[in-house]
Amino acid sequence: MRGVVVKSTGSWYDVKTENGEVVKCRIRGVFRIDDTKEKYSNPVAVGDLVEILNEGGPDGWVISAIEPRHNYIVRSSPRHRGARQILAANIDQCVLIVTLIQPRTSTGFIDRFLLTAEAYHIPTIIVFNKTDLLDEKNMYKLESIAQIYRQIGYRVLFVSALKKLGMSEFVEALRNKITLLAGHSGVGKSTLMNTIQPHLHLRTQEVSRITGKGMHTTTFAEMHFLDFGGSVIDAPGIREFGITDFKPEEISHYYIEMREVLQGCKFNNCLHENEPECAVKKAYLAGKISEERYTNYLNILQDYRANYRHWE
Ligand SMILES: Nc1nc2c(ncn2[C@@H]2O[C@H](COP(=O)(O)OP(=O)(O)OP(=O)(O)O)[C@@H](O)[C@H]2O)c(=O)[nH]1
Ligand SMILES: [Mg+2]
Ligand SMILES: [Zn+2]
Structure with missing residues (x-):
């Protein structure tokens, strides 16, 4: 029987089957073995289309097979540095929820996210939530x-859940x-979903008064079906984004306004720092x-060098 993975807790997977039933499944050991080769901490992700069967x-x-993914988005695993986790698979778009305050989302984080989504060819809409908190x-x-x-x-939207x-809109x-609904912990991803689909009753939690940060309330990615069509994957707040697959000179290829001009750089591996005849710097x-x-681009490049020296 075919189905889609709607929740993954690491050991169990909820699969919604073609007849609308949700079945708790395990995975066969064989995926775990493949997993170590791939260096992903989870072999099956929310959004995966799978084949399931009952072994009695x-x-x-059990999940017996995974269909090839159209795409997937990866983050560095919070528990094991270096290990990577597939956040979601087979997604049409990302909606990045951000807030100016409570908590503050930096443009550096936004740019890292956009870059990653661009590398996976997934369009992103930026949604600023909590506009009710903003003074003039x-x-x-x-x-x-x-x-x-x-x-x-x-595309940028302003909202207040x-x-x-x-x-x-x-x-x-x-x-x-x-x-895929993405964004820091505490920006209001679950609250937004509850506002437009009250029957979901997703758990939400106040941002810490002390740190000003979210409490990582949503701990597992979960797909929710929308009564007006479509589905949303509410993912845990993202702490880090892995862009570990790139070469440094590729970063600007996923920075869309840089991509438009970088053909004009003298060197085709130009990093757009201080190289001569750099079309990006000129722009x-x-x-x-x-x-x-x-500035964010230069910071991303710096971080990249610090973490992935072997490229140099
Ligand atoms: N003032 C204001 N507060 C909001 C708004 N939306 C959400 N909040 C509050 O922000 C806090 C965090 O909301 P959550 O929905 O739990 O945040 P989340 O993004 O799901 O966080 P994680 O599950 O930890 O990733 C809650 O106290 C919400 O009531 C808004 O539009 N305005
Ligand atoms: Mg949440
Ligand atoms: Zn250049």
């Missing part, structure tokens, strides 16, 4: 950040798509690439 007994359901000054700041991303072609602002963005100096984005 009430706990007898912060509202102005929000507009200017949104402008940076709109200018390079990303608390005040139910922007909800119809948010619904339209999700309709009939398989969406930056001419104000065609924002200071924020360029």
